[in-house]
Amino acid sequence: MAPVVQKPHFCLGCFALIPAEARVCPCCGADQARLEARDYRAKLLHALLHPLSEVRMRAIIALGWRGEADTAEALVNCAMRHPLDVVQGLEIVRSLSRIESRNPGLGMLARLSKSHPAHAVRTAAMDAMNRPNAWTQEN
Ligand SMILES: [Zn+2]
Numbered sequence: 001m002a003p004v005v006q007k008p009h010f011c012l013g014c015f016a017l018i019p020a021e022a023r024v025c026p027c028c029g030a031d032q033a034r035l036e037a038r039d040y041r042a043k044l045l046h047a048l049l050h051p052l053s054e055v056r057m058r059a060i061i062a063l064g065w066r067g068e069a070d071t072a073e074a075l076v077n078c079a080m081r082h083p084l085d086v087v088q089g090l091e092i093v094r095s096l097s098r099i100e101s102r103n104p105g106l107g108m109l110a111r112l113s114k115s116h117p118a119h120a121v122r123t124a125a126m127d128a129m130n131r132p133n134a135w136t137q138e139n
Pocket of ligand 1: 011012013014015016025026027028029030
């Protein structure tokens with residue numbers, strides 16, 4: 001019989017690797033059941049702080065589709081925390097385009113276009129402001 005492979009389990013509070021059966025995180029003391037009960041939006045915003053880029057990426061995409069104005073700043077901050085992660089930066093540009101298409105005048109793409117350390121991300125943010133339709137499409 002093949003052994004059961006335990007998937008790594010991350011604390012929902014601090015994202016430390018913890019035993020799957022732990023109810024309380026040994027690192028930060030967070031009650032896992034209480035954090036699990038938070039609403040989906042709060043979880044997505046918190047996931048932007050996750051150390052694994054693929055986890056952040058899912059949250060970035062989901063937040064873009066939700067299109068809520070008050071999540072845009074958290075996306076900009078996420079982009080600024082990872083100046084070398086251009087792939088993530090471009091996905092954040094795409095999500096911000098979706099959010100700004102529903103909430104004109106937020107100015108978050110403008111902020112990225114001025115302040116992101118990566119040239120590719122600044123250029124993409126500028127392009128998304130000038131050609132929003134090209135960035136809000138499915139592909
Ligand atoms: Zn923790």
